[in-house]
Amino acid sequence: MTAPIAESAALPRPTRLSEVKGWFFTADQLMFDWFLAHQQEESEPGDLLELGAYMGKSAIFLGARLRAGERFTVCDLFDSPAEDASNSKEMKKSYATLTRRAFEANYRAFHEELPTIVQGLSSVVTDHVDEGSVRFAHIDASHLYEHVHGDILAVRSLLTAHGVVVMDDYRAEHCPGVAAATWQAVANEGLRPICITGTKFYGTWGDPEPLQKALLEWIAARGDIWHEVQFVNDAPLIRLSAKGAREPAQPASRHRSAGASVPQPAQSPAASAARPGPRPHLPTRSAVRRVALDVLPPIVTRALVKARKRARGH
Known part of the structure; x- marks a missing residue:
């Protein structure tokens, strides 16, 4: 773990979450928000974890849902070199612009304090996070099967009994290794699906039935989320889409909005009188x-x- 990097004035200062680079669509914002709110209603204890942060879009969202006394850990290679050739090649292809400095600048635009940052391979996260201490984990660190499989096993040991894990890119054609690792965990590692969106898989090693029941009631009450229930290996799985749905509450930026007026320095009465007023606009x-x-x-x-x-x- 390394110390925070000094913020640079040259870096962009996002005023809205939508200005932060990354892929975090409305359906998944709604799901993150619902799961975290439901855990709070049920007084589910535990911390938050994200493996793979890119520019911080989902991390910023998670940080806004962090409760007092909880710990949020983000693990990412950032600027560090990967230890194997295949991972290095994938890092250069997918995350050429990724830097820890940019992540920290984006995160600080919305939060005063940074999360606990572990800079390194996601395989080291178990050295920094206690077993059974995490209630919600987001895995988006690699697209390679062997790394994703290792991340899933690591998160299984870190989650609480009712903790939720989210897998990104579980069905994207450019990263079949993620799909293989995800469904292998369902078939062989005891991972139980809760729901899926177009980009993310949500599951638990606990009992998914109470979560699915509460989720279906919430979806029905909203009325703007399409869904269906399918069965995978004789177990229910909720599939949903949120096209046109209302977004959840967005994290508030600490920076002034781009359209906000900038206060002018006060003028003395004498200076105001001496300065000619604006000429009237004549057609x-x-x-x-x-x-x-x-x-x-x-x-x-x-x-x-x-x-x-x-x-x-x-």
């Missing part, structure tokens, strides 16, 4: 002519147009 001759042509009767308008044409001819 130009062409503008007056346009207005006249618009409001005069058609017969008069035609006469004016003919007169102007004759004047130009001379």
